[in-house]
Amino acid sequence: GDKVKQSPSALSLQEGTNSALRCNFSIAATTVQWFLQNPRGSLINLFYLVPGTKENGRLKSTFNSKESYSTLHIRDAQLEDSGTYFCAAPTSGGNYKPTFGKGTSLVVHP
Amino acid sequence: DAGVTQTPRHEVAEKGQTIILKCEPVSGHNDLFWYRQTKIQGLELLSYFRSKSLMEDGGAFKDRFKAEMLNSSFSTLKIQPTEPKDSAVYLCASSLDWGAETLYFGSGTRLTVL
Numbered sequence: 001g002d003k004v005k006q007s008p009s010a011l012s013l014q015e016g017t018n019s020a021l022r023c024n025f026s027i028a029a030t031t032v033q034w035f036l037q038n039p040r041g042s043l044i045n046l047f048y049l050v051p052g053t054k055e056n057g058r059l060k061s062t063f064n065s066k067e068s069y070s071t072l073h074i075r076d077a078q079l080e081d082s083g084t085y086f087c088a089a090p091t092s093g094g095n096y097k098p099t100f101g102k103g104t105s106l107v108v109h110p
Numbered sequence: 111d112a113g114v115t116q117t118p119r120h121e122v123a124e125k126g127q128t129i130i131l132k133c134e135p136v137s138g139h140n141d142l143f144w145y146r147q148t149k150i151q152g153l154e155l156l157s158y159f160r161s162k163s164l165m166e167d168g169g170a171f172k173d174r175f176k177a178e179m180l181n182s183s184f185s186t187l188k189i190q191p192t193e194p195k196d197s198a199v200y201l202c203a204s205s206l207d208w209g210a211e212t213l214y215f216g217s218g219t220r221l222t223v224l
Contacts (some may be wrong), residue, residue: 027168030209031209031210033212033213035215040217041199041217041218043201043215045212045213045214048211048212056141074191086153086156088213090208090209092158096208097143097155097158097165097166097208098143098155098203098207098208098213100152100153102152103152
């Protein structure tokens with residue numbers, strides 16, 4: 001099965017509302033990184049987390065390594081928040097390569 | 111500092127051709143990754159280099175895909191021969207020390223194989 005599962009797979013928000021995206025791990029993740037892939041295709045770094053919480057403007061992310069999940073909270077959603085959100089964690093097994101979830105596709109509408 | 115640079119941005123190839131995609135990682139980064147992204151499969155790892163050594167050469171992609179890193183500031187991904195199913199976005203990413211540090215992506219190369 002998927003080592004990194006993201007939910008929901010798709011989300012539609014009205015401008016100004018709040019929501020949360022989730023990333024569940026079936027691996028022993030020690031760190032997690034969140035990205036936004038914008039409509040042009042660029043993957044933009046949002047957060048790099050060790051266990052704990054980080055906040056940047058209207059975005060806040062929490063990583064709970066003991067319960068193997070991370071959340072990304074979006075407050076006061078804006079049109080420019082639209083895109084696909086990915087989480088990634090190091091996969092052990094010798095090489096520690098980044099393993100990605102399948103993404104959450106977010107559309108913010110007026 | 112420059113980010114990860116990928117060239118070309120777009121590539122169109124005929125079936126059977128050889129194409130070479132290029133990537134310059136962030137200066138000083140030790141880890142470099144090549145990914146293929148499609149709507150159906152998502153992000154698939156093709157190759158992983160650490161300090162120029164090949165750490166992983168994605169199994170299913172071995173036969174026609176070859177990534178090289180001749181120096182710490184330049185990597186290539188060769189696809190030979192190309193097939194229409196190779197049409198995808200190819201992404202390069204680098205990190206100072208993935209797992210302990212942030213991963214940075216380039217803008218990608220969109221490959222279309224006719």
